[in-house]
Amino acid sequence: AQKVTQAQTEISVVEKEDVTLDCVYETRDTTYYLFWYKQPPSGELVFLIRRNSFDEQNEISGRYSWNFQKSTSSFNFTITASQVVDSAVYFCALSPEIQGAQKLVFGQGTRLTINP
Amino acid sequence: ETGVTQSPTHLIKTRGQQVTLRCSSQSGHNTVSWYQQALGQGPQFIFQYYREEENGRGNFPPRFSGLQFPNYSSELNVNALELDDSALYLCASSLLAGSSGANVLTFGAGSRLTVL
Numbered sequence: 001a002q003k004v005t006q007a008q009t010e011i012s013v014v015e016k017e018d019v020t021l022d023c024v025y026e027t028r029d030t031t032y033y034l035f036w037y038k039q040p041p042s043g044e045l046v047f048l049i050r051r052n053s054f055d056e057q058n059e060i061s062g063r064y065s066w067n068f069q070k071s072t073s074s075f076n077f078t079i080t081a082s083q084v085v086d087s088a089v090y091f092c093a094l095s096p097e098i099q100g101a102q103k104l105v106f107g108q109g110t111r112l113t114i115n116p
Numbered sequence: 117e118t119g120v121t122q123s124p125t126h127l128i129k130t131r132g133q134q135v136t137l138r139c140s141s142q143s144g145h146n147t148v149s150w151y152q153q154a155l156g157q158g159p160q161f162i163f164q165y166y167r168e169e170e171n172g173r174g175n176f177p178p179r180f181s182g183l184q185f186p187n188y189s190s191e192l193n194v195n196a197l198e199l200d201d202s203a204l205y206l207c208a209s210s211l212l213a214g215s216s217g218a219n220v221l222t223f224g225a226g227s228r229l230t231v232l
Contacts, residue, residue, distance in 0.1 A: 045159070102221060
């Protein structure tokens with residue numbers, strides 16, 4: 001069975017601080033995909049990143065960076081110099097490496113509040 | 117291009133009733149899936165449709181059923197509503213093409229169902 005754990009239920013920081021959201025996953029599959037989605041108050045999930053299990057390179061996109069460590073089954077997400085607009089619920093998710101698969105297993109989410 | 121649109125945005129039903137939720141996929145997408153998101157939880161996969169057939173299902177009872185139409189729009193039907201069915205129902209679409217592995221999903225803003 002696949003499982004995603006986001007141990008931090010809520011995080012609150014002051015604007016411009018750096019913040020890291022933790023994600024730990026469990027799977028017996030040798031190949032899989034990991035995702036991060038952002039859910040603003042409007043409700044829709046916004047895609048941030050997809051990572052294949054064979055690609056352990058860290059990735060940086062502007063103020064966002066992701067640290068994938070297969071040895072510890074973790075896929076953490078860091079926001080540098082946070083802004084109020086980053087306030088949202090963030091979800092880490094896991095998917096099997098199956099063509100066309102739409103089944104994502106989500107963690108419980110981390111509610112991030114950036115205070116001005 | 118238009119994104120994923122869902123209707124209605126909010127609705128209230130009573131226990132035992134039936135509900136139909138609708139979803140228009142993003143233009144060019146041919147695969148649709150539905151997720152249930154209870155308050156404070158991550159989304160849970162209900163099922164997915166491709167070429168008008170269900171081709172993947174999560175741990176939901178048969179009273180949860182769906183349809184995909186030739187224009188790739190979709191419906192989620194829930195019969196014999198229970199109080200625990202109160203949740204945000206999210207529709208997601210993607211393009212199944214080639215061997216791209218797990219798809220990046222585009223989500224709608226959801227339909228919030230309250231069962232009294």
